[in-house]
Amino acid sequence: MGSITVVKDQLFPHFSHGCPLSLVYFQQPNHKNENSNEEDENEEKDDVVEEVRHGGQCGMCEEQIWSFHVCYYYCKSCDYSLHKFCAELPMTLQNNPSHPDHNLELHTYKFEYKCNVCNLKRKNAYFSSCNTCYYFVDIACATMSEQKINHPSHRHQLERMFGQIVSSCVACGNEHRGVFFQCITCPIFRINLQCAWLPTKLLIQVSTNGNKFYPRCRVCDDKFEFHLWIYKCDKCRYYVHVDCATSKREPYMSIFLPASAGNINKNYTEDEHPNLLHCPFQDEGDNLLKHHMSNQKGTICTQHDGEMLNLSCHQHSLILFNKQTSVDEKMVSLHDPMKRVQLLCDGCVKPIMTAPFYMCCKYVDEQCSFVLHEWCANLPSQIQDYFDHPKHPLVLLPKIPSKFFGVFGCEVCKLPSNGFAYGCRECEYYVDINCAFIPNEITHEAHPGHFLLKVKPSTYQPCKACHWPISDWGFHCPTCDFYIHAKCALLLPREVKHKLDKHPLSLRYEPAENHIEEYFCESMHPACAPLILQSQCEQATYGYYGSGVYEFLNMKFGGKIEIKDHPHPLSFVQGIQSDGYCSNCREEDEYDKRLKYKMIFKCLECEFAIHYKCASFLFAN
Structure with missing residues (x-):
């Protein structure tokens, strides 16, 4: 029970109870400014639901005594309570609205009867009756005109309406049949008894x-x-x-609910699913491919620091860095957005933040920037019976020859990528190597306790992460009808670091819970805070908010081409505001001609810059 004030000198004798009753006032809650960040240090820790602040059940009308009744009569030693209006009900009711022709006499004994007002059967309950008409009224109906409440939802006092009616409720908007409270000043304000009893906190x-x-x-x-x-x-x-x-x-x-009811348990056990993928991943150095390959026995060989590896997909030998991060007395820096250092794997296009990893032997001479995670260097050569393309095997392709600069659109996540792919050349079907190993089921912190199953919805289903419809693959909880894009579930880690903030940014699920401020010190869409540091775009406002994931998350910019009719090589970068419009574009729409936020090739010696697709056309000719 919450705070109450007992008026000790107002003892009240009543026929229904052998002990005198004390008048008890509820201490009304102190409603603080809802935007205030100050916490009440004196607030009772267990007072989490305000409407435990009631006086129990009235011994006369057998209805609940709530805090909005303001006060009631109470015997502490016997735990016996009465509404104030019930306790003060006179022995004779004159001109009662329910029976104005005759007086109603209050009986001091309990009796089994049917109330002629509400038509409810009462068993062993107090009542008033007309001795002339054999007319019975229960105590709740007899005190109807006295049942006024001060409710926090309205500035005027509310009165209980006589009888039971069918009406819509201004609180919940639903139609109810039963007891209503109404404002005499504002007759349109009418709430049903259930909503009036709702906890205010x-x-x-x-x-x-x-x-x-x-x-x-x-x-x-x-x-x-x-x-x-x-x-x-x-x-x-x-x-x-x-x-x-x-x-x-x-x-x-x-x-x-009653004790032991309402407990929600996980619908899976960890022991039965030892390799179950728990999302989101911890940080940008963690990813799906890493987890998948670590669960494949014998796929990663134990090698020593400095050992060489030759891959058919790369013209130079690769050196394994195991415990050290230097070669030829030159330091090799791991990926670190805080220091504006970028080191992206050419296979999965994800940051390399820990050793071991493979690096091209020409890297320190700045002749080749090719690097690979250890697990990306040990991928299987093909995949059989892929869930989205089961009719042909998918073959590992470090680069897709038919795609300019190796850029392809992944058929699963729909993001552009220029990393390794698994593909079927016969069907022109390609997926990035992360999407090649999407599991059938995962769990996610945004929907804890339930399996999320891999699905491709046939109808419109919005993603809970980005609110965009899932037109490709996603995950679904059939119990709760929860949907999330596969890319939103697998490509957004729990924590990222960004060059614009010294603190780590943690992933939050709308709305931002458990935080006393209106905003975080830095708060932004995941698509606007990409994990990849684009060195050419340090002053640009990143991102493209077409979904919950940064559009170029699977792109590794860099490299150069030469085209006819321009004397300088063109660098492959992401466009920024100052790049202006495409020098070659024949698009009719001015917006389409802009280079900002798009894949472009630009000259670092002059102002010449063109779209990726324009460069592919010029390069081919």
């Missing part, structure tokens, strides 16, 4: 819907109507419909 505070932005319900993902009640926590940006918040089917509503 259900781990989160109840409020009318007046928000600075347009959130969606965290339970059903639907929109809010501006005039209906919601439960919200502005500090955490957690918003839910009243109905969704009080649904006993929801895991966090187990507080409303």
Whole structure:
């Protein structure tokens, strides 16, 4: 029970109880500014649900005594309570609205009867009756005109309406049959008894819907109507419909269920799935291919620092760096966005942040920047019965000859890539090497406790991470109808580092939970905070917010080409604002001619720059 004030000198004798009763006042909650970041240090730790602050059940009408009743009569030694209006009900009711022709007499004994007002059967309950008409009224109906409440949702006092009606409720928007409270000043304001009894602080505070932005319900993902009640926590940006918040089917509503009920358990065990992939990955140095290859026995050979490896896909020998990161007394720096150092694997196009890894022997002379993760150097030569292309085997292709500069569109994640691929040349079907090993099931912190199964939806299904429809492959929880793109689940790690902030950026699931500020010190879309440091774009605003993933996450920019009619070599980079418009483009739309955020080739000696597709056309001719 929450805080109460007992008026000790107001003892009240009542026929229903042998001990005198004390008048008890509820201490009304101190509603702080909802934007305040100050926490009440004196707040009781166990007072998480405000509506445990009630006075128990009334011994007269057998209905609950809630905090909005303001006060009640109570015997502490016997734990006996009465509504104030029930306890003060006179022995004779004159001109009662339910039976104005005769007086109603209050009986001091309990009896089994049927109330002539609400038509409910009462067993061993107090009542008032008309001795002339044999008319019975239960105590709840007899005190109807006295049942006024001060509810936090409305500035005026509310009165209980007489009888049971069918009406819509301004709190939840649903139609109800039963007891309603109505404002006499504002007759349109009418709430049903169930909504009037809702906790005003259900781990989160109840409020009318007046928000600075347009959130969606965290339970059903639907929109809010501006005039209906919601439960919200502005500090955490957690918003839910009243109905969704009080649904006993929801895991966090187990507080409303009997003991041992409502516990939500995982639908899998770790022992039965030892290689189950848990997403998101820890950081940008971790990825799907690393986990897959580490689970394949014998695929990675134990070699020593400095040993050489020759691959048919590369013209120079590769050196293994195991414990050291230097060669010929020259330091080799691992990938570090904080120091603006980029080291991307040419196979999976993911950062190399730990040893061992392979590097071209010509790297230190700046003749060749080819590097490989150890697991990317030990990939299988082909894949049989691939889930999205089962009719032909997929062959490992370090570069796709038919694709200019090795750039292809992955058939699974739909992102461009110039890394290694598995492909079927007969069908012109190619996937990047990470997507080649997508598992059938994963788990994800955004939806804990349940398997997510690999699916390709046949109907419109929005991704919970980016809200864009899943037109390609994704993962689905059939129990909760939760969907997420495969690329959003597998390519966004738990934590990243960015050159614009000295602190690590952690992945958050909308809305940002468990944070007392309105914003983080730095907060941005995942697509606007790419993991790859593009050295040519250090001052550019990165990204392309077409999904939850940075568009060029699987691209390794660099390298040069020469084309006819231009005297200088062109470098392969990502376009920035200052690059302007394509020097060769014949697109009619001005926006399409822009080079910003696109794959381009540009001259570092003059202002000449062209789109990737224009360069491919000029190079071919």
